[in-house]
Amino acid sequence: MQTPAPVEYERAASLEDAISSLQGRGPGARIIAGGHSLIPMMKLRLATPELLIDINDLAELSYIREQGDEIRIGALTRHVELLQSDLLAERLPVFRDAEELIADPPVRNRGTIGGSLCQADAAEDLSAVCSALKATVVIRGPEGQRVVGLDEFYVGPFMTAVGEAEILTEVRIPLRPGAGSAHEKVERRAGDFAIAAVAAAVWIDGGTIVDAGIGLSALGPTTMRATHAEELLRASSPSEELFAQAGTMASEDCSPLADSRGPVDYKRHLAGVLTKRALRRASARALKQET
C-alpha cells in the first residue's frame, strides 16, 4: 500500500495567503495543485513535504487569454482546458498535439500547466512545448513578481528557478506573425511518458524561416533546446532536406539516458525522426499548407 508520509494541509484563500504560508514555513512547505506528480512522489518518499498548501481554490490562476502580442495561461489551467481551448488550437496548435497524448483523460482533468513546468521532469511534454515557443513564466514571491525565460527556468533535473517562498503564476507565450508549431511523440502505450518527444515552432516570413524553436522531451537530463538545429533553420527556406539535416543535428546534440523505455541509440534515432516530422508539420501550418 502506498500512502504519503504524515503531512499537514492547508487551503490557500488567496495567492498572498499561499506565499505567506510558504514564507512562514520554509523549505518543508510545498504547493499542491493537481497533485498528479507530487502525490506519487510523496507515496514513494521521493518528496517529503511537511506542509501542503492547496491552491485549487484560486480560480484567478485559471485562464487562457490573448493579451496584446501574447497568449497568457494561468498556472492552475488544467490539461483538459489546454486540450479543449479553441484559442490555443488556432494560435498555438502544438498545445493540442501535445495534450492529446499527455497522460489520460482523468489525469488531464487534474494536472495543471504550472505543476507540469515546476515538476521539471525531462520527459514531460509541456516543458518542451513552452521551450520551443520561447515562453516566459511569471514567478511571484514576497517581494513581488519576476519574469523568467524558460532557458533560465530549468536549472537541473526536477529543479527550477522558483525559490522557496515563490509560486509560478503564469506562462506567457509571444505571438509572432507567420507562426506554425507542432508536437511529435512516441510512447510505449497510451498515457505513458514519452520514449522521446519533440516540439517545434517556426516563424516564416516571405518563404524564409525567420526563427525556429525546438524543444526535446526525454532526450537529456532536463528539457533541452536543439539550438544548433535552430541556428541552421534561421534564414533558410523550409524544405525536406533542411528538416532532415535539422533532425540529424538534434539527434547528435541530445543526450538521452538508457532506461526501461529504450536504449540511447534508439532515442537518438527518434530525436532525428521526430524533429524532422515536427518541423515539417509546423512549417506546413505556418504556410497554411497542412493536409
Next chain:
Amino acid sequence: MQLTININGKPITREVEPRQLLVHFIRDTAGLTGTHWGCDTSNCGACVVLMDGRPLKSCTALAAMCEGHEIQTVESLESSGRLDPVQQGFHETHALHCGFCTPGMLMIARALLNENPNPTEQEIRTAISGQICRCTGYKNIVAAIRWAAEHEAATKQEV
C-alpha cells in the same frame, strides 16, 4: 483534521489524517467499497470516481483536497432497483469478466455520455484510455458503452 465530503449526495464527516487518499476515505472511512483500489499509481483507472462530474483517479487525490466538492461513486448509478444504462450495457454485452476494472469503467462511461451522448467508437476508446482491463475485454466494454448510448437516447425519446 475534520473533513466533510459529499459522496453520492450525502455529506460524510469524519476525522482523518491529511495524508489520507480519497480512495481510502471512500472505501474505508465511508464504507463504500464499490470503488476499487488498484495500481495505486494512477495508471489503472479502477479507482475512478467523478468529482463535480469529471472523472478523477481517487488514488491520486488527498481526501482533504475534495472537501466542498461533489463525489460520485459507482454506488450512485443504480436507483430504486433500476440499473443505469451503462450498467445495463455491461450486462447486455458481457463487458466484464473478473469485474475489477468495472467500477472505474462505469464511471468513465457515465461521464462520457453526460458530456457526449452519442460518442463514436474512437471517442469511447479515448475516454477509456486511462483504464486498464487485465482480462482485456476492451471490445465488449466499447460495445457496452455504445449500447448505453443507444438505449439512453431511446429512453429519453419515450419520455
